[in-house]
Amino acid sequence: MTPRITLATAARVLTQLRHDPRTIALMLVVPSLLLSLLWWIYDGGATFDRIGPALLAIFPFLVMFLVTSIATLRERTSGTLERLLSMPTGKFDFLAGYALAFGLVALVQALITASVAIGLLDLDTAGPAWLLIAVAVFDALLGVALGLFVSAFASTEFQVVQFMPALILPQFLLCGLLVPRDELPDVLGAISDVLPLSYAVDAMSEVQTSADPQVWGQIGVVLGFSVVLLALGAATLRRRTP
Amino acid sequence: MMNSAVLIRGLRVVRGPITALDDFDLDVRPGSVTGLLGPSGSGKSTLMRAIVGVQQVAGGTVEVLGHPAGAKVLRDRVAYVTQAPSVYADLTVRQNLRYYARVLGAPASDVDRAIEQVDLGTHADHLVGRLSGGQESRVSLATALLGSPELLVLDEPTVGLDPVLRVQLWELFNRLAADGATLLVSSHVMDEAERCERLVLLRDGRLLADDTLPGLLARTGAADAEDAFLELVEKAEQEVAS
Numbered sequence: 260m261t262p263r264i265t266l267a268t269a270a271r272v273l274t275q276l277r278h279d280p281r282t283i284a285l286m287l288v289v290p291s292l293l294l295s296l297l298w299w300i301y302d303g304g305a306t307f308d309r310i311g312p313a314l315l316a317i318f319p320f321l322v323m324f325l326v327t328s329i330a331t332l333r334e335r336t337s338g339t340l341e342r343l344l345s346m347p348t349g350k351f352d353f354l355a356g357y358a359l360a361f362g363l364v365a366l367v368q369a370l371i372t373a374s375v376a377i378g379l380l381d382l383d384t385a386g387p388a389w390l391l392i393a394v395a396v397f398d399a400l401l402g403v404a405l406g407l408f409v410s411a412f413a414s415t416e417f418q419v420v421q422f423m424p425a426l427i428l429p430q431f432l433l434c435g436l437l438v439p440r441d442e443l444p445d446v447l448g449a450i451s452d453v454l455p456l457s458y459a460v461d462a463m464s465e466v467q468t469s470a471d472p473q474v475w476g477q478i479g480v481v482l483g484f485s486v487v488l489l490a491l492g493a494a495t496l497r498r499r500t501p
Numbered sequence: 502m503m504n505s506a507v508l509i510r511g512l513r514v515v516r517g518p519i520t521a522l523d524d525f526d527l528d529v530r531p532g533s534v535t536g537l538l539g540p541s542g543s544g545k546s547t548l549m550r551a552i553v554g555v556q557q558v559a560g561g562t563v564e565v566l567g568h569p570a571g572a573k574v575l576r577d578r579v580a581y582v583t584q585a586p587s588v589y590a591d592l593t594v595r596q597n598l599r600y601y602a603r604v605l606g607a608p609a610s611d612v613d614r615a616i617e618q619v620d621l622g623t624h625a626d627h628l629v630g631r632l633s634g635g636q637e638s639r640v641s642l643a644t645a646l647l648g649s650p651e652l653l654v655l656d657e658p659t660v661g662l663d664p665v666l667r668v669q670l671w672e673l674f675n676r677l678a679a680d681g682a683t684l685l686v687s688s689h690v691m692d693e694a695e696r697c698e699r700l701v702l703l704r705d706g707r708l709l710a711d712d713t714l715p716g717l718l719a720r721t722g723a724a725d726a727e728d729a730f731l732e733l734v735e736k737a738e739q740e741v742a743s
Contacts, residue, residue, distance in 0.1 A: 263603065263606065264603070264604050267600055267603035267604055268600075268604075270600075271589070271592070271596070271600040274592060274596055274600075275589060275591045275592055278591045278592065278628065279591065337585070337587060337589075337590075338583050338585050338586075338587035339587045339588065339589060341555055341583070341587065342581065342583070342587040342601075342644070343604065344555070345553050345554065345555055345571075345576065345579075345581050346576055346577065346601070346604050346605055347573075347576045347577050347604065347605065347606070348604055498554070498555060498571065499554065499555055499556060499557045499571065500555060500556070500557065501516060501517070501557050
């Protein structure tokens with residue numbers, strides 16, 4: 260790994276994003292708007308306090324998954340990835356560059372969404388707000404890692420978008436947002452136990468209910484999934500192709 | 502001094518159901534411009550990919566600048582331009598080149614030099630996606646001029662360019678060779694043959710001829726490269742028939 264190339268790649272990804280203000284606006288504003296909509300639906304109150312933090316975990320995961328999977332698919336199909344790999348770029352320079360760039364965007368997204376939730380919508384959490392943001396950033400990295408991995412199995416943007424309902428929606432249904440995880444049927448509970456988003460939402464609930472939240476275990480699981488997915492993603496980046 | 506910048510023995514490449522190259526030998530002299538000519542589908546691009554080290558090969562050896570093709574030490578010494586422009590459409594010309602220069606570890610001053618060499622000075626700050634096809638492929642070509650590559654592998658770099666620009670680029674190629682670089686340039690336009698020191702003619706994945714233009718004309722009695730090519734094809738077919 261070469262730090263020079265990793266940083267250059269992160270800067271390049273952010274520059275590409277800068278040329279696309281509409282995407283930036285959508286990434287940064289839509290989560291806050293959806294959260295506000297939810298606040299309106301539940302008229303503030305206890306249900307909003309329970310669901311709000313979970314959504315803070317889901318937004319960055321979902322958004323970064325979509326952006327990363329499409330961006331890396333483009334690199335694969337346009338030939339830029341092949342060119343980079345024929346240059347001194349290491350696979351992890353490429354992956355870490357993306358993770359760094361989108362991790363930064365996720366941080367800004369989480370700051371805005373959490374500020375709106377706590378400042379404007381009076382979201383009540385027992386634990387510190389900065390932990391909500393930290394968990395959100397780790398979820399974003401999970402989204403980046405999953406997106407990078409999945410892009411290897413799609414050859415068009417149509418296919419890549421279809422992975423969203425296939426891979427993200429089940430995690431959303433089973434993460435404890437709709438029905439608490441310990442009340443799920445046994446089989447579904449077991450499935451929920453091996454899905455990374457469950458741990459992200461658990462961490463958020465912990466911050467919401469406990470004044471001294473213990474979330475590093477859950478964050479560790481989310482980070483572990485991210486590392487494994489990035490390693491698998493690296494295996495799909497081939498210098499030599501048929 | 503190396504005897505060959507590229508040394509290929511018994512190369513065999515299978516792409517899906519077709520054998521793209523079979524029992525292929527080639528020597529490329531350092532400091533020369535070698536033209537790779539042949540109809541589309543004759544194996545030119547596959548040969549170039551094998552030399553750069555991004556092609557999976559089924560057999561034989563490819564040695565580049567004294568190392569196996571694709572070796573790590575070659576990654577900033579061999580520049581490769583694919584037929585489809587491998588550049589970022591959502592970055593400006595300068596941003597593209599600045600990124601690739603940082604990946605290569607080339608000095609920042611190379612960026613403006615390369616932009617001038619491909620005559621895109623007035624478009625340096627335009628988005629690549631808004632350029633014409635010919636301009637876009639010149640951005641891709643400029644990338645290969647960053648740093649100081651010892652071998653340039655250029656796949657149809659002059660396709661779709663106006664005659665004046667084509668002459669300028671061929672002058673540039675010959676200047677680079679005079680400075681010691683080795684160039685391998687493919688084309689399906691036979692009239693570019695006269696600008697190459699050596700010609701390699703390909704047909705159906707096999708070497709038809711490897712000679713200078715005068716040598717080729719003398720051997721076939723043809724008036725130009727195109728006729729010489731047709732003559733050789735006919736001779737090869739007669740040999741197969743008899």
